[in-house]
Amino acid sequence: MSNLRLHLLFLFCAVLLCGCWDMRDIEKRANIIAIGIDFAEPEAMESETEKLLQGPAIMYRMTLEIPKLRKLGKEGGGGGDDGFTWVLSSTGTSLGQISSLLDHRIWRSPFYGHTKAVIIGEELAREGIKDVIDYLHRHRDISRRMKLLISNGKAKDVLEVKPAIEPLLGVYLDNLIEFVTLSGRVQTKSFGEVVQELVETGNALLPRVRPAEDEAVVGGSAVIKNWQLVGWLGEVETAATVLVQNRIKGGTVIVGNRAEATGEVSYFLRTAKTSIKASQGNGQAIFRLDIQVEGDIIEQIGGGSLMDQQLLSSIEKMVNERLRGLVLDVIRKLQSEFRVDVLGFGRALSKQLPEFYLQVKDQWDDVYFPEASFQVTVEAKIRRIGVVD
């Protein structure tokens, strides 16, 4: 047998012997759309499991959302009030273990390729999310584009919400974060970006979610310091952080009051560009934030004609002041209350003043960031005033 034939034979063997190994039809996989991760309740510790443990261990509760294919497929949405999804929950000492234990509850193999959102419970987040993130990031199926959220309370409660407008909670949360353009009050980073940030600094801002009757309310953010939840930022504060991060896609600022010449004006921000300039003085970092904003006036209550150029520039000034105040407030809160840099000032410093950053980087969050001084200038422009005079 010639050399070539032998090679070809091996090639065919390689294809035919290993082929089909991961073939599994789409309906034979349990598509897990959303995951909630909490600490297990103390009573969930079963004696059988306890025996297996070598000493004290953490037990997790993993809650999964799996769509009911039969319901989704039928015309008219299937009816019935038990919803389109099945939410099941299980406990175990590791997430991987729970995932494999699901095998005997759903005969389909769990498939994480379509996981859209992972929600981590508050209690767990306060203890530290490093191990959870490690598991998720290690998993070969989980997409880097999914969203990671911290729940205000137990994650399981969020998973049990049946959103009125969308059959699947995971898709609902993912779309909420992906397409939020009008309010700007949500951190829009994907899992991949968050992991990158966490690995770099251990700090991050994650969107906050809390359960409500027919919806899961996403808004505000969780402040993660050194892989641990340390506190929350409100919705307006979050909008200011998004503005500083240069990721804002829209948002409304209300300035003035109806007694003044300008009236109460709603300024809708369309685009914004923030540039951060770092410098040093007296061993301290100094940041100059230059924020350029463009937007429209979408509402005016009371006040005079907007055809007046002076009136417009005074509105612009008020918007500048307002935005500047918001940004400075949130930075001060991060500096004094949480003492954590989640907005990437450290990174800006490392790029612009690498030598200085090398000196301060070990104590950046605890000492130097809280002492850094910030100068914020905002330059807002009004592009459209509408047709009504």
Added chain:
Amino acid sequence: MIKRLILRLFSRKCEPIVRNSRIGVRISPVLAKNLHTIKTLFEDADDVTVREFKVGGKGTSAAVVYISGMLDNEVINAQLLKTLMLDARQIKQWDEPDLLDRIKGMITIGDLKEIESFDDAVYYLLAGKAVLFVDTVFKALAIGAQGWEQRGVEQPVAEAVIRGPRDSFCECVTTNITLVRQRLKDPSLKIKMYLLGRRSRTAVALVYIADIIDPGILEEAQNRLDKVDIDSLTDSGYLEQLISDSWWSPFDTVQATERPDEVVGGLLEGRFALICDNSPFVILAPTTINTLMHSPEDYYISWSASTIIRMVRFVGSFLALTLPAVYIALVSYNPEMIPTTLALTIAAARDGIPFPAVTEAFVMELMLELLREAGIRLPGPIGQTIGIVGGIIIGDAAVRAGLVSPVMVIIVASTAIASFLIPTYSLTITVRNLRFFLMTMAAVLGLFGVSMGMLVILVHLATLKSFGVSMLSPWSPLRIRAFQDTVIRFPWLAMKARPRYLHPQDPDRLSDRRTDQFGDHP
């Protein structure tokens, strides 16, 4: 290796066959001897008619031999027999040396040939001419009065267009040559006749424009025609496969068309055509994948419309090639590649289907092939009914019974429709075969298999040549200027040059004279 194996399995060494029909004698001056030879040769061939008579009623003996049914009886009776039997009475001297010339002078038929060898006589006889033997003369006359029943020029069936001429080739080689000649009144249009097939002696016309075609391509064509040695060329399909560059490739390296305008377009680009007697399909070569994807209509409608139609066509044929394979790969191996809502919709539709996606796809494709093949065989009106019954009723019933998923029906149906966007039938068949190859690859290796399969096809195409021209021209080897006529079609005013990859001797189609401004007249 596989090629060699197949060749070894299916071929055996054989001695070159001696042409058994050769007689190799000259025509004898003794009429009786000639007639005896004819009668022995055509023993038991009762349609060979021999009519003996005396020229001028009492002079030299002569005989007309012809095959009844292949001649126009009117012409034979009125122009030949009547002339020779009645009008020839004026001939007084029967021993003069130019007797044959005298006879020729009397026959009022245009197609007249003197022949000396008996083989020629037999050929002309079989080709439908009357052969006149005259006693004492060393030659015979072949008289063309063919007049058998044949189909006329009709509308093209396989390559219908909306805008463009409606005539198509028929089975007669001379009519077909005429259809080309009518469109090109150019003395450089050359038509070289070949007689191929030991038994069939089929007339094959090699047609080209002498001052456009690359002499290398022409020489190659002539070489390959000379090497054809088969007993019968029943259709141009035989010839196509005999002169093709690669017999084992799924791709055809020559193009068969039934449209004269397509042939003329090809000739003007620097290709050659082979018109084969008894076949309404004319072979055009060299060909490329690019030309196989073009329809003559593209050149008749405006360039912008044509470009968009071509884009649709290319996308459509790509879908016809890959859609079921990609579906199998995505559904069975890589569901994470589908957007979530679509994935869930597909999963919901597939829920409860008893077969895996692979089996489902192959079964549905098989059903489609059954329908297609049945549609060809069934007589016209019934064919349509079967199409409706098969396509709609069986498809719908299968979905309702939960045997196949509706998504699969959509995939298979759109693939079937898309495959008919390809204007050349041979490429349609090729795409169909390769679709099954890709489906198998997808079934074994998923998306990776599909991409590997596509790569194999691409590599194979890159090695494939048609009469020395790469099948992927002008994309590979890259010729940017020839892109004027690929997926996009430039306006005629901008398509000045013939495609360079065919190495035309006369490179330009349009002169440089400004022809782009007609509109400025007051």
